[in-house]
Amino acid sequence: MLVLASTYPRWKDDHEPGFVHELCRRLTQRFHVIAVVPDAPDADPSGFLDGVEVVRYRYAPRRLQTLVNDGGIAANLRRSVWKWVLVPGFVLMQYVSARRLMSRRNVAVIHAHWLISPGVVARLLCSPGVPYIVTSHGGDLFGFRGSMFASIKRWVASRAAAMSVVSAAMSEEAHRLALPVARIETIPMGVDVARFGADETVARSTSELLFVGRLVPKKGLNYLLDAMPAIIERRPDVTLRIVGFGPESDALRRQAIQLGLAHKIVFAGAVAQTELPRFYGSAALFVAPFVRDVSGDQEGLPIALMEAVSMGCSFVVGDVAGLDDLLGDAAAAYRVDARDPVALASAVLGAMADPEAAKAAATAAAKVARDYVDWTIIARRYADLLASCMHGART
Numbered sequence: 001m002l003v004l005a006s007t008y009p010r011w012k013d014d015h016e017p018g019f020v021h022e023l024c025r026r027l028t029q030r031f032h033v034i035a036v037v038p039d040a041p042d043a044d045p046s047g048f049l050d051g052v053e054v055v056r057y058r059y060a061p062r063r064l065q066t067l068v069n070d071g072g073i074a075a076n077l078r079r080s081v082w083k084w085v086l087v088p089g090f091v092l093m094q095y096v097s098a099r100r101l102m103s104r105r106n107v108a109v110i111h112a113h114w115l116i117s118p119g120v121v122a123r124l125l126c127s128p129g130v131p132y133i134v135t136s137h138g139g140d141l142f143g144f145r146g147s148m149f150a151s152i153k154r155w156v157a158s159r160a161a162a163m164s165v166v167s168a169a170m171s172e173e174a175h176r177l178a179l180p181v182a183r184i185e186t187i188p189m190g191v192d193v194a195r196f197g198a199d200e201t202v203a204r205s206t207s208e209l210l211f212v213g214r215l216v217p218k219k220g221l222n223y224l225l226d227a228m229p230a231i232i233e234r235r236p237d238v239t240l241r242i243v244g245f246g247p248e249s250d251a252l253r254r255q256a257i258q259l260g261l262a263h264k265i266v267f268a269g270a271v272a273q274t275e276l277p278r279f280y281g282s283a284a285l286f287v288a289p290f291v292r293d294v295s296g297d298q299e300g301l302p303i304a305l306m307e308a309v310s311m312g313c314s315f316v317v318g319d320v321a322g323l324d325d326l327l328g329d330a331a332a333a334y335r336v337d338a339r340d341p342v343a344l345a346s347a348v349l350g351a352m353a354d355p356e357a358a359k360a361a362a363t364a365a366a367k368v369a370r371d372y373v374d375w376t377i378i379a380r381r382y383a384d385l386l387a388s389c390m391h392g393a394r395t
Contacts, residue, residue, distance in 0.1 A: 001031040001386060002098060002107045004118035006068055006090075008035060008054070010043035015245070015270035016069055017214075019137075019189040019303055020113050025050040026379035031386070034105070036098045038090065040065050057097035059089040071246040073117070074143055074297055075216040079247040087117075095121045102130070109133070109390045111382075112156075114140040116149070119156035131161035131389045137189070138166065138300025138321070139218070141173055145296045150177055157181040161389040164382070166300040167322030185385055188301045188322065190375030196277055196310045203282070206355065207237040209348065210283035210313070212276065212304040215246030218297050220289035220318050220338045222248070225255050225265075227289075230345035232264060235352065240287075243279055245270040276304075280311040285351050285358070289338035290318035301326065309369040314358040316347045326369055333361070 005020045024033045028051040039056040041063050046056045059065060067073055067086045076083055098121060101107070110132035112122035119140075122132040134156060141153070157163055157179040165171050166188040174184055209231075213219045221242065231238055242252075242265065249267070256265045271279070280286065286308035292298040301322030308315050309326065317323060318338035323331040336347040351358050371377075 001027065001033050002102065002110045003033060003035040003037075003052075003113070004094060004098060004110065004121050005035060005037050005113040006073060006117050007113075008037035009049070010040050010069070012044075012049060013272045013274055015272055017303065018273055021049065021052065022192070022375065023189065023379060023382060024052045026375060027383055027386075028052060029379075030383045031109075034101065034107075036094060036101065038065065038068055038094070040069055055097060055101060057093045059093040060086055071214055071216050071248075072139070074139055074295070075214070075247050078295070091117055091120060094118065095124055098125055109386050111135065111386060113137065115153045115156050116140045116144050120152065123156045123159055126159045131392065132159075133162045133164060133385060133389055134160050135164045135187075136166070136170060136174070136300070138170065139297045141165065141170055141177075141300070142292070142321075143295050143297030153177060154179055161392060162385060164385065167325050169321035169324070170300050173321075185381075186325070187378060187381050187385070188306070188325070188373055189303055190378035191303070191306045191310045191370070191373045193310060193370050193374045193376075195274075196280065196307045205282055205284045206352075207235065207239060208282070208284050209238060209240045210243070210279055210286050210308075211240065211288070212243045212279065212286070212308070213288070213302065215242075215244050215248040215252060217248065217293040218291060218299060219244075220291040221252055222255060223291065223318075223338045223341065223344060224287055224289040225252065225259060225261065227341040227344040227348065228261050228264065229259060230341065231348050232261075234345075234349055238352075239264050239266065241266045241268055241279065241283070243268045243271050243276070276307060277311065280308050280313045283313055284355070285348065286313045286315040287348060288315065288317040288320070289336075289344060290320050291338050292319075306369060306373045309362070309365050310373065312359070312362045312366040314351055314355075314362040316344070316351055326372060327365055328368065330361075330365060330368075334365075 009018045034053045036055045112118040112134045119134045162183040163181045164185045164187045290299050
């Protein structure tokens with residue numbers, strides 16, 4: 001199986017999002033998995049990582065290979081317009097690397113993560129007997145708007161054996177865009193329930209709010225900072241810990257200082273994935289003020305939210321597309337318009353006012369979430385989808 005992705009760990013326990021690798025390493029139980037992914041200035045060389053054969057391709061002088069990391073492609077392009085010059089080489093060299101590999105190896109199926117870039121490469125590689133599926137994670141489907149990108153998305157989908165999305169709302173968006181793909185499956189990314197499980201032996205704080213995620217506009221962290229003065233006015237003991245990195249970091253730090261909140265907010269920066277459970281396990285409340293940004297980009301079903309819920313952490317969340325999938329009828333009780341600082345502050349204070357009720361609700365949500373996003377279940381569903389596409393190509 002050939003995997004095409006733009007975001008991938010640069011080394012073991014990298015703080016960059018690792019969900020594509022987490023799926024790949026579990027799929028090695030049924031496939032020989034080769035991931036063709038971009039190089040980065042400080043990345044490990046090509047080789048095996050957790051059983052996955054990782055092939056890193058160069059797309060620019062090594063010090064300039066900065067299109068992906070520290071915020072993601074969309075955020076980096078908005079922040080640094082000059083990085084658009086990296087895009088042609090980024091796509092071309094992934095195609096060249098994958099084509100060269102396919103000429104030497106017996107590739108039976110291709111799995112492209114994201115419609116834009118890896119999806120384009122999969123479409124270019126398309127040949128009889130080697131089907132591809134494409135997985136959209138949210139930003140590529142909701143963002144990159146306009147007729148040109150809509151045409152690219154339809155072109156990529158037109159030859160895909162199947163497409164997967166991480167939430168039902170994304171499936172609706174794919175149909176709204178009239179993506180010409182015969183089969184759309186809703187399969188989220190997963191959570192390692194063994195690692196991100198509730199730990200009753202850890203004492204939770206009664207006053208620490210937690211945010212985990214990339215520091216990019218669609219995460220809505222600036223709206224949480226705007227709500228913090230009202231929260232602190234009612235609860236002077238409250239603090240906010242921000243775990244994450246990205247292009248908005250400097251602006252958010254300045255905002256915290258301007259609001260007089262510097263002593264109440266801890267910017268923890270990038271944290272290894274293995275360290276995250278202790279943050280989820282000790283926080284009083286996980287706050288995810290996600291929004292749809294000005295480009296139309298929004299979350300599909302955020303990994304951090306699934307991890308927090310799985311650990312039984314009480315939470316308040318913005319209008320995330322996949323929340324109904326994760327929590328069903330209970331989702332409305334957690335959702336808030338994060339752009340409204342009064343509403344956001346009220347939701348946070350309400351959740352903290354009755355910790356026992358919040359704990360009971362979080363425990364119930366954790367049981368539902370773990371059954372829905374356990375990696376064991378998710379990996380099996382993806383393996384079955386890939387195998388069925390391979391079988392369909394052979395017949």
